[in-house]
Amino acid sequence: MPFNLIRDKGREGRRGYTLPKPDVEMKELESILPKASLREEKPRLAEVDEPTVVRHYTNLSRENEGIDTTFYPLGSCTMKHNPRANEAAAVVPGFAGLHPLQPEAQVQGALRIMHELQGFLSEVSGLPHVSLQPLAGAQGELTSILMVKEFFEDAGDEGRTTVLVPSTAHGTNPATASMAGFKSKEIGLDQHGCVDVDELREMVDETTAALMITNPNTCGVYERNIAEIAEVLHEAGAFLYMDGANMNANMGRMRPAEANVDIMHFNLHKTFSTPHGGGGPGCGAIACSEDLAPFLPDPAVQKEGDEYSFVRPEKSIGRVATFHGNFGQMLRAWNYIRMHGPDLKDVTDMAVLNANYVRAQLGGTYRIPYDELCKHEVVVQPPQGKKALDIAKGLIDYGYHPPTIYFPLVVKEAMLIEPTETESKETLDDFIGTMLELAETSEEDLEEAPTHAPTRRLDETRAARQLKARW
Ligand SMILES: Cc1ncc(COP(=O)(O)O)c(C=O)c1O
Numbered sequence: 001m002p003f004n005l006i007r008d009k010g011r012e013g014r015r016g017y018t019l020p021k022p023d024v025e026m027k028e029l030e031s032i033l034p035k036a037s038l039r040e041e042k043p044r045l046a047e048v049d050e051p052t053v054v055r056h057y058t059n060l061s062r063e064n065e066g067i068d069t070t071f072y073p074l075g076s077c078t079m080k081h082n083p084r085a086n087e088a089a090a091v092v093p094g095f096a097g098l099h100p101l102q103p104e105a106q107v108q109g110a111l112r113i114m115h116e117l118q119g120f121l122s123e124v125s126g127l128p129h130v131s132l133q134p135l136a137g138a139q140g141e142l143t144s145i146l147m148v149k150e151f152f153e154d155a156g157d158e159g160r161t162t163v164l165v166p167s168t169a170h171g172t173n174p175a176t177a178s179m180a181g182f183k184s185k186e187i188g189l190d191q192h193g194c195v196d197v198d199e200l201r202e203m204v205d206e207t208t209a210a211l212m213i214t215n216p217n218t219c220g221v222y223e224r225n226i227a228e229i230a231e232v233l234h235e236a237g238a239f240l241y242m243d244g245a246n247m248n249a250n251m252g253r254m255r256p257a258e259a260n261v262d263i264m265h266f267n268l269h270k271t272f273s274t275p276h277g278g279g280g281p282g283c284g285a286i287a288c289s290e291d292l293a294p295f296l297p298d299p300a301v302q303k304e305g306d307e308y309s310f311v312r313p314e315k316s317i318g319r320v321a322t323f324h325g326n327f328g329q330m331l332r333a334w335n336y337i338r339m340h341g342p343d344l345k346d347v348t349d350m351a352v353l354n355a356n357y358v359r360a361q362l363g364g365t366y367r368i369p370y371d372e373l374c375k376h377e378v379v380v381q382p383p384q385g386k387k388a389l390d391i392a393k394g395l396i397d398y399g400y401h402p403p404t405i406y407f408p409l410v411v412k413e414a415m416l417i418e419p420t421e422t423e424s425k426e427t428l429d430d431f432i433g434t435m436l437e438l439a440e441t442s443e444e445d446l447e448e449a450p451t452h453a454p455t456r457r458l459d460e461t462r463a464a465r466q467l468k469a470r471w
Contacts, residue, residue, distance in 0.1 A: 005470060006046045006056045016050030063454045065401045071427050073358075075377045075404040075416025076170065076218055078248055078270035085339060086273060086332035095331055100323035104309050110327065111308030114301045117285075117334045124247070124344070125264060126257025127287035133297045133325040137245050138172040140265025140284025141212070143320045145180040147263065147288065147295040148210050148239050150317050154295075160209035160238070166195045168217045168408045173243060182209060189410065193221040193370040197228055204236045214243040215250070215259075216375035218408040218416070220355060222249075230260035239263060239292070247271040248420070249352055249375035252345025256287075263288040272333035283329035299324070350421030351376040354428060358419055361432045365439045369411050377418035379411050383439050388413040390446035393457065394438040397450045400431060 022029075030038060048056075065072065072079040090096065098110055118130040134140040145163065152160040163177035165184050177184035187203060190196045195213060204211075211233055215223040223229070230240045242256050242264035248271045250256070256264050268283035269276040276282065288296065297320045299310035310324075340347060352375055359368060359378040366380040382391050392402035392415070404416040419428055438446065450456065 006048060006052070007470075009052050009056070010046040010048050012047055014047045014049055016048055016053055070399055070401055071419075071423060071431055072401040073403045073417045073419050073431065074401065075220075075379070075418040076245070076407065077276065077404065078245075078267070078376075078418060078420060079276065079401075080248075080270070080273055080420040081422040082273055082275050082332075083336065083339070086335045089335040090328050090331050095327070098327070100327075108308055111301050111310075112303075113334050114324070114327075114330055115303050115308055117330050117337070118301060120334070120337045121266060121285055121287055124251055124255070125244070125261075125266075125287040126255030127261070127264065127289055129290070129293040129296060129300075130285060130287045131296045131300055132283065132285045132330055133319070133321045134265065134284035134286060135321050135326055136282040137243075137265055137267040137270075137284040138176065139320060140267075140286045141172055141176040141241075141243060142179055143284075143297060143317070144241050144263045144265055144286050144288070145176050145182070145210065145212070146317050147292050148241065149180055149182070150295045150315065151239075151292060152209060154315060157237075159207055161207050163209055164200070164203060164211040166211075166213065166217065167410050168193070168219055169212060169214060170218060170243065170245065173212045173214070177212065187211075192224070192372070193217065193219040193410075194223050194225060195229060197225050197232070200229060200232055204232055204238065206236065208233070208236055208238040210239040210241045210262075212241045212243055213261075214246060215254075215256075216246050216377075218246075219370055219379050219411065220249075220374035220377040220416070221370050221372075222375055226259040226261075230262075234260065245270060246376060249348060249377075251348045252342070253348050257289070263292050268329050268333040273336045274329045274332040281326050281329065283326045283333065297321075347421050348376075351419075354419040354421060354423060355417070357425070357428060358417055358432060361428075362435055365436055366415075376420070377416055379408065379414050379416050381411065381413045382415065386439065386443065386446070388415045390443070390449065391415065391435070391438050393449040394441060394446050395434060397452045398434045400434065 067079045067081060095110060098107060104111065114132055117132060121130045122128055134143045161183055163182040163184050164187050165173045165177060166187050167189060174184040185203060188196050188199055211229065213223055213226065213229065215226055217223055233240050239262040240260065242261040244256065244264040245267045247266055251271065263286065265284050265286045268274050268285055294314040295317050296313040298312040298316040298318055300313060301308055302311045337344065355374050355376050355378045359374055362380050363371065365383060368380055382388055388405040392405050395402045406414055407416055408414055
């Protein structure tokens with residue numbers, strides 16, 4: 001039953017729990033806590049027995065779509081399976097019970113994990129220095145661009161006021177540029193859906209601080225001119241920043257440093273299989289060149305002899321997170337990388353193969369705007385006269401989470417499909433079959449969808465902005 005309220009099932013005095021005896025005297029607590037924090041009345045909670053609570057939350061969880069319940073091909077967001085082995089590592093009591101203020105000598109194991117992860121990300125990117133502190137991809141972007149800003153300020157170069165952003169960019173890229181105090185300028189695309197290098201040459205000048213490039217870009221297309229782009233920027237004294245949210249298409253096959261990228265972010269919660277839900281909790285680690293290393297966030301982890309310790313980079317921009325970042329995510333990513341070792345490249349190959357399989361099977365029925373080999377995701381358009389929104393809602397009735405729609409903005413009626421490497425051919429075939437069936441479904445029927453979901457069509461913006469939380 002949708003949206004059943006647990007409140008309505010309660011009866012006064014009914015209980016489904018026993019609490020352990022408090023190990024602090026209430027009187028003692030009352031003397032420590034500020035008066036304003038003490039309750040004068042009991043909270044108004046549902047008074048229910050244990051089975052009712054368990055059923056209530058289990059039923060609610062069934063109304064939620066998730067990577068553990070269904071194929072979830074959300075392009076640009078990489079919803080890949082979160083291996084249970086990662087979770088086992090994250091709950092090891094020696095890690096889970098750590099306090100961030102413990103002295104370094106007591107947390108050598110955790111520091112070792114962080115140091116090794118810095119090394120792994122350095123290996124994957126080819127860039128020598130890493131910070132694990134940013135808590136999301138967007139924050140990794142902001143940290144990187146703040147470092148670029150600090151570099152120019154330190155060099156006394158005050159004229160670097162602009163950051164260039166391709167029209168395919170994720171919205172967080174221009175937002176990052178303006179939050180860091182730059183003017184963001186948009187660059188168009190060539191016929192392959194890649195950054196237009198001629199336009200770039202015209203736009204780059206002594207006011208350019210950086211270009212933020214995503215590779216592969218949000219159309220799933222590899223930026224084949226990336227090395228030339230780096231050259232254009234470097235000649236003008238600017239930096240090439242790479243949004244590495246799509247490293248699932250690069251790991252073990254393309255090292256950004258070899259294309260002369262100066263600084264980049266990773267999304268550990270996408271590429272390295274850590275959970276990615278509800279906007280976090282994430283980890284948007286960054287990697288950079290020697291030139292930018294002095295500006296990295298404080299602290300980084302270093303190793304001297306057999307000892308691990310925190311160190312403040314010489315001209316650090318300071319902290320970007322409380323304490324040391326999201327350690328649970330680091331642990332999971334470390335575990336994932338250790339499980340794969342050099343076979344990480346197989347993850348990339350499989351992700352790319354799966355996306356191209358979907359592209360090949362849907363092509364002909366769905367329109368493919370950039371119809372050449374794609375990377376880990378593919379952008380398609382519904383058949384003429386059909387809307388991306390309707391197909392997406394139709395997929396819900398078949399038990400699928402819809403792909404990303406209406407993004408990238410440069411493609412009309414875009415549906416951005418990212419199958420990831422963790423899905424089998426059978427799952428992909430079922431999904432493809434459903435997509436082909438929906439392409440044949442009448443518009444009237446599609447407009448009705450979803451008919452089997454807990455809710456029909458919502459005003460999604462209003463639902464997100466004016467959330468009515470009930471219990
Ligand atoms: C290309 C790209 N850049 C940046 C981000 C931002 O990452 P996060 O959601 O971790 O802030 C995303 C997120 O989906 C993305 O797809």
